[in-house]
Amino acid sequence: MARYTGPKTKIARKFGEAIFGEDKSFEKRNYPPGQHGNNRRRGKKSEYAIQLAEKQKAKYTYGILEKQFSNLFKKASSSKGITGEILLQLCESRLDNVVYRLGIAPSRSAARQLVSHRHITVNGELVNIPSFSLNAGDVVAVREKSKSLAAIENSLANRNDVYEWLSWNSETKQGNFVSVPERMQIPENIKEQLIVELYSK
Secondary structure, eight states: OOOOOSOHHHHHHHHTSOTTSOOHHHHHOOSOOSTTGGGSOOOOOOHHHHHHHHHHHHHHHHTOOHHHHHHHHHHHHTSSSOHHHHHHHHHHTBHHHHHHHTTSSSSHHHHHHHHHTTOEEETTEEOOOTTOBOOTTEEEEEOGGGTTOHHHHHHHHTOOOOOTTEEEETTTTEEEEOSOOOGGGOOOOOOHHHHHHHHTO
């Protein structure tokens, strides 16, 4: 299973924001990594560098590797509508992201692990593919045998974000992917137009 397993704070510092969620180490040093820290003179970034950084930020945020991300872009660009918006909607429709958004897991990497370890069902069927793409109306639930898992219970106890395109039933531990989110409903700070410009070169 392809995923990034390196130091997360270093990546967050590179982009200047905690893209992997709350991070105490990042809060202490929220400037780019490097030998001279914050005093290093950093030259003006080229247009290409800015576009590339935005793509890398989106990839790390959603935990998608280059080939997968490239395929998602191809799918988005061949669909009707605004390419950048569709790209983010495809990322948000991934099963691992929805498990994270529902609060079943505290992070996307933890959500990916729950999915691949067969703890999650979609419309009553076990699905262990984190990149599985959901459609409006799909029901995402915790498998019956996994409902008492401490990791899931702890995450749900700390659940505080509510999203308009998702509904959650805490008694049955199942959520509904009500609809594909609009761009304004996606909280991620990603300038998708820069990614489109990069791939269009």
